Amino acid sequence: MDKNSLIGLGLIALILGAWLYMSGPSKEQIARNKVLRDSIEQVEKKQRAIEAAKMVATMPAMDSVKAQPQLSDSAKAVMVSSRYRDFSPAVNGNPESFVIENENIKATISNKGGQIEKVELKKYHRSGNTENLILFDKDSTRFALALKAYDNSQTYQTDEFYFKAVKQTPTSIDMRLETSKPGSYIEFSYSLKPKDYLVKSEIRFVGMQNILTTNEDQFQLYWSMIYPSQEKYIIKEKEASTIYFKQDGNDPDYINAMKEEEKTLNDVDVKWICFKQQFFNSTIVADNLFAKAGSEIKTSLRPDSENKVKAVFSEVGIPYGHNASEKFGFNFYFGPNHYNTLEDYKWDLEKIIPTGWSVFSYINKWLVIPLFNNLGSINMGLVILILTIIVKIVLLPIAYKTYMSGARMRVLKPETDALNAKFEKNADPMKKQQEQMALYRKAGVNPLSGCLPLLLQFPILIALFNFVPAAIELRQAGFLWADDLSTYDSIWTFGNVPFISWAYGDHVSLFAALMFVSTIIYTYMNSSMMPQQGSTQMPGMKFMMYFMPVIFLAVMNRYAAGLSWYYFLANMFTFLQNFIIKKFVSDAKIRTQLEANMKKPAKVSNFQKRLEEMAKQRQQTIKKK
Numbered sequence: 001m002d003k004n005s006l007i008g009l010g011l012i013a014l015i016l017g018a019w020l021y022m023s024g025p026s027k028e029q030i031a032r033n034k035v036l037r038d039s040i041e042q043v044e045k046k047q048r049a050i051e052a053a054k055m056v057a058t059m060p061a062m063d064s065v066k067a068q069p070q071l072s073d074s075a076k077a078v079m080v081s082s083r084y085r086d087f088s089p090a091v092n093g094n095p096e097s098f099v100i101e102n103e104n105i106k107a108t109i110s111n112k113g114g115q116i117e118k119v120e121l122k123k124y125h126r127s128g129n130t131e132n133l134i135l136f137d138k139d140s141t142r143f144a145l146a147l148k149a150y151d152n153s154q155t156y157q158t159d160e161f162y163f164k165a166v167k168q169t170p171t172s173i174d175m176r177l178e179t180s181k182p183g184s185y186i187e188f189s190y191s192l193k194p195k196d197y198l199v200k201s202e203i204r205f206v207g208m209q210n211i212l213t214t215n216e217d218q219f220q221l222y223w224s225m226i227y228p229s230q231e232k233y234i235i236k237e238k239e240a241s242t243i244y245f246k247q248d249g250n251d252p253d254y255i256n257a258m259k260e261e262e263k264t265l266n267d268v269d270v271k272w273i274c275f276k277q278q279f280f281n282s283t284i285v286a287d288n289l290f291a292k293a294g295s296e297i298k299t300s301l302r303p304d305s306e307n308k309v310k311a312v313f314s315e316v317g318i319p320y321g322h323n324a325s326e327k328f329g330f331n332f333y334f335g336p337n338h339y340n341t342l343e344d345y346k347w348d349l350e351k352i353i354p355t356g357w358s359v360f361s362y363i364n365k366w367l368v369i370p371l372f373n374n375l376g377s378i379n380m381g382l383v384i385l386i387l388t389i390i391v392k393i394v395l396l397p398i399a400y401k402t403y404m405s406g407a408r409m410r411v412l413k414p415e416t417d418a419l420n421a422k423f424e425k426n427a428d429p430m431k432k433q434q435e436q437m438a439l440y441r442k443a444g445v446n447p448l449s450g451c452l453p454l455l456l457q458f459p460i461l462i463a464l465f466n467f468v469p470a471a472i473e474l475r476q477a478g479f480l481w482a483d484d485l486s487t488y489d490s491i492w493t494f495g496n497v498p499f500i501s502w503a504y505g506d507h508v509s510l511f512a513a514l515m516f517v518s519t520i521i522y523t524y525m526n527s528s529m530m531p532q533q534g535s536t537q538m539p540g541m542k543f544m545m546y547f548m549p550v551i552f553l554a555v556m557n558r559y560a561a562g563l564s565w566y567y568f569l570a571n572m573f574t575f576l577q578n579f580i581i582k583k584f585v586s587d588a589k590i591r592t593q594l595e596a597n598m599k600k601p602a603k604v605s606n607f608q609k610r611l612e613e614m615a616k617q618r619q620q621t622i623k624k625k
Contacts, residue, residue, distance in 0.1 A: 085150065086179040086211050093162030100171050100199075102192045105334055106132065107199060113159030114175035114188040115143040116199070119334045121280070127232040127476065127484070135280060135334055140226040140308075145186075145203065145318065148213040157222075163188065183207045197335030198345075203318060204327040218291045218317040223284060227277050227309035231475075233487055237278045237309045240470065243297045244274040244281075244352045245314075248289055252351045255299050265295040265316075273297060273314045276352050279337050279472045279486075284314075285347055287329035291317025336472045339369050354470050356463040363463040367391075372473040381479025384562055388569040391460060392577065399574070403581050404590075411591045461567075469560040477562075481510060485562035488512070505557045511564035512556040518571035519549040525575075 081088045096111040101122075108118040117138035124133040144159040163175040172191035179185060184207035191200045205212070212219075231237050242257040247268040254276075255261045269289035275282045300311040318328050333349065335341065342350040355361040355369075368387065375383045392399070468474065474486040482489035490507035497506070523545050556564050 083154075084156070085154070086181055086184070087149075087156060087161060087177075089180055090161035090163070090177055096165075098165055098168060098173055098175075100169075100173055100190060100192055102171055103195050104197050105192070105199075107190065107192070107334070108138075109173055109175060109190060110138060111163050111165065111175065113144060113161070114163035114177060115141075115159060116190065116332065117141065119282070121335065124280075124336065126230050133230060133280070134228065135277075135282060136225050136228065140228060142222065142224045144222050146220045146222065147186075148216050148219065149211050150213070151215060152213050158186070158188075179208075179211060181207065181211070184211060197333055197341070199332040199334065200329075201332060202327050202329050204325075205320065205323075206325050209322050209324055212320065212322075214322060216320070217322075218293060218319050220294055221290070221316050221318050222314070223273070223316075224311070224313040225275050225282065226311045227275070229307045229309055230280065231278055231487065232484055234306070234309060236469070236487055238301070240276075240278040241310045242276055243299055243312050243314065244276050245297060246271045246274075246348055247292075252348050254352070255297065258301075260299055260301050262298040263296060265297065266292045268292055270295050270316050272347060272349070273316065274349065274352055275312050275314075276337070277309065278470075279475050280335065281333065281337055281349075281352060283333040283349060284316075285331045285333065285345075285349075286316075287331070291319050293317050337470065338472050339365075340373060354466045356466040360459050360463040360466070363460055364467045368464065368467060368471075372471060376473055379479060380474055380477035380485055380562065381482075381565060383473075384485075384566050385569060388566055388573060392570070392573045395460075396577070399577050400581060403578055404585070407585060407590050464563060464566060468563040468566070471562075474560065474562045479561075479565070482561045482565075485565070486560055488558055489561040504554050507557070509557045509561065509564065511561045511568065512553060512559070515556060515564045515568040515571070516549055516553040518568050518575075519552070520546065522571050522574060523549065525578075 080091050084091050093111065097117070098109045098111070100107050100109065104122055106120040106122060107116050108120075109115070110117040119135040120132035121135060122132050125131060126133050142159065144157045147156045147158065148154075149156065158177060161177050163177050165173055166176045166187075167174040171194075172189075175188045175190075177186040177188075186208060187202075187204040187206065189200075189202040189204065192198070193200070227237070227241050229237060239257055242255050244252050244254040245263075245265060246252045247265060247270050250268060252274075255263060269292045270286070271289060272283055272285040273290075295316045296314070298313040300313075320326070333342075333345070337353050339350050339353050339355075342353070355364040367390070371387055371390070372380075372383060375386065469486060471486065475484065477485045479485055481491060488505075488507070488509045489511050491510045493507040495501075495506055556567070
């Protein structure tokens with residue numbers, strides 16, 4: 001590019017910059033725009049709250065005539081009869097609740113809508129509470145079947161009506177929506193198996209073929225919920241709670257927990273919908289499949305709520321064949337996100353638990369989860385200690401190779417120091433690198449042999465990073481000063497401090513601090529054993545070595561204490577391993593071996609020859625320029 005072109009481009013840049021400055025908004029306009037944006041955000045915030053409320057609110061107008069006190073009882077009866085026709089007998093009633101239970105769960109069924117309005121898990125309790133954990137209650141859930149009747153001239157929802165309990169045992173109940181026609185009814189059936197988290201359910205249509213519409217082959221089933229807070233820190237619940245779903249022939253999928261999103265599922269029939277909380281879930285599973293037409297799911301964040309985590313909504317299709325008697329079978333799962341428990345049902349429901357990506361997941365499935373299950377009777381802090389010992393024993397050959405690589409590099413320090421001194425005044429990085437690689441090759445040292453073994457440990461670290469915060473085995477498991485290893489431990493909560501709270505948090509986690517200190521010590525010891533490479537090679541490497549543990553501390557301070565405990569133990573066992581290896585490995589013997597290698601003719605592979613040739617050509621090109 002010539003001089004005139006450069007001047008022209010510069011003038012264009014100056015003119016463009018001046019135009020942007022002069023045409024930009026004034027301070028007054030910026031202030032007005034800010035006020036406008038704030039107003040829009042407030043409106044959107046209110047709209048989100050309204051939509052979230054709609055998810056659980058009863059659908060419109062089941063008996064508006066009750067709000068007209070000026071009408072006589074006979075006039076109201078006529079209006080009810082006109083509006084509800086054969087369903088009129090079920091419009092009025094008194095609220096009642098019925099309970100079915102087994103060793104694991106207690107389910108309360110309401111006669112209003114015949115729906116499960118409350119579920120308690122007997123073997124779990126909310127953080128800081130000794131009572132049964134309430135998975136949801138009547139104020140935060142809705143379950144209703146939308147019925148189209150009389151050739152679509154009327155639409156009803158089952159939660160508008162009062163059902164009758166026609167058959168009840170301690171573990172089962174049938175709730176019947178009766179009509180004015182003898183032998184015509186809709187029935188919701190619920191039953192529990194012993195020591196199970198499943199509620200076996202059926203929707204039965206008996207004699208309804210002349211009431212329900214004849215030109216629709218399915219009805220829509222609505223199920224929505226607002227998740228109550230169950231854990232010590234609601235922020236962690238919001239990060240983990242969402243909706244999962246499985247369509248026929250597909251792997252389970254989900255909505256991002258950090259987003260408000262609506263998904264239509266009308267491309268493939270649906271097997272199950274899972275309302276997933278951090279450690280528990282409520283799932284509806286079809287015996288066959290839910291019809292895909294009209295199926296959708298939706299989540300709504302609740303950022304301003306102190307005790308509500310998230311609002312979720314689902315809609316699926318129930319096939320209807322217009323027969324005199326037919327039924328649709330499904331199951332509810334109300335229970336913990338326990339891997340083996342969910343896996344036993346063979347529905348792929350265990351995939352809602354984050355075990356890690358691809359090959360990483362097998363570390364959790366084959367090692368961590370079996371260990372947690374088999375040693376669940378002892379303290380989980382000790383189980384993590386045992387896990388660390390097993391991992392370190394398995395990785396001992398890699399640790400030995402890593403140490404030997406560092407030791408070989410360390411005993412070559414006189415030679416590397418000489419190279420640094422040689423190139424200190426007249427720096428020639430390319431030439432220095434060539435001579436350094438020649439030295440390593442002659443001594444039989446591979447500088448990468450210490451890095452590759454470390455990379456092999458990453459899958460274990462990543463797998464645990466995904467699984468440990470989601471492991472229900474660690475929920476409310478106390479160890480030392482931590483009362484819950486599934487979340488962070490706090491020895492000092494200092495509150496909101498600008499920037500510090502954003503980057504680090506509002507507290508100090510002692511397990512995270514111990515992990516950080518041990519990592520810094522390990523980094524120092526590791527770097528001190530390595531020969532200095534001189535200021536011309538990777539000047540920022542030392543800074544990064546110490547900066548990365550600081551970043552990791554900011555992450556782990558708000559992460560599961562069980563994971564920080566594992567990382568701390570891993571560092572301590574590494575110190576112990578290196579101490580033991582050093583007792584049996586003499587630097588003098590390593591030096592003797594390397595000196596013997598340097599006396600032998602160096603073997604150069606074809607690949608190394610090509611690299612050296614490329615380096616020489618590059619150096620010659622630089623000299624010519």
